Amino acid sequence: MIRDSKAMIAGLTPLPDPATYMFCTVSTAALTPDMTSLARAMLREEEGVSLILSVEDAAELGLASAAPPMARITLGVHSALDGIGLTATVATVLADHAIPCNMVAGYHHDHVFVPLDQADAALQVLRELQLRGAP
Structure with missing residues (x-):
């Protein structure tokens, strides 16, 4: 595991995911085993359970979101x-490039969720960051 910030940036290697994701929320009481098994990530919050699901899985589960569709890098x-x-x-x-992001850390990798319509620009910015190195 890499701890040094310059080494982390040098090894950034941003990888686009072809799927489209939605951030959804359900009450703890409404959470089902299907939601849990299909979620790419989930977090229990005071207001309910936040789920990150593919748009297909969210539709299959009957979940909607007011948040924009997201791409994962x-x-x-x-x-x-x-x-x-x-x-x-x-x-x-x-x-700095007016691209909003939601960072989700997994044990092995960090994942950057950006609005779907800005995914290509975000990927380019991250590739340039890796080439340029840490500030």
């Missing part, structure tokens, strides 16, 4: 959970 670097600077650097460089 996986950062191929094996960053440590206690590594410093990766999330801040990625979020900042995307913000």
Whole structure:
């Protein structure tokens, strides 16, 4: 696992996911085993359970979202959970290009969710960041 911020940026390797995702929410009482098994990620919050689902799975489950459809870009670097600077650097460089992002950290990789219509631009920005190196 990589902890050094410059090494994390050098190994960024942004990988686009062809699927389209939705951020949905359900009450804890409404959460079903199907929702749990189909979710790419889920988080229990005070207001309910947030789910990240493919648009196809969300439709199959009858879930809708007011949030825009999102694309996922996986950062191929094996960053440590206690590594410093990766999330801040990625979020900042995307913000500098007016691209909103939602960062989700998994054990092995970080995942960047961006509005679907800005996915190509986000991918280009992240590739340029990797080539340029950490600020």
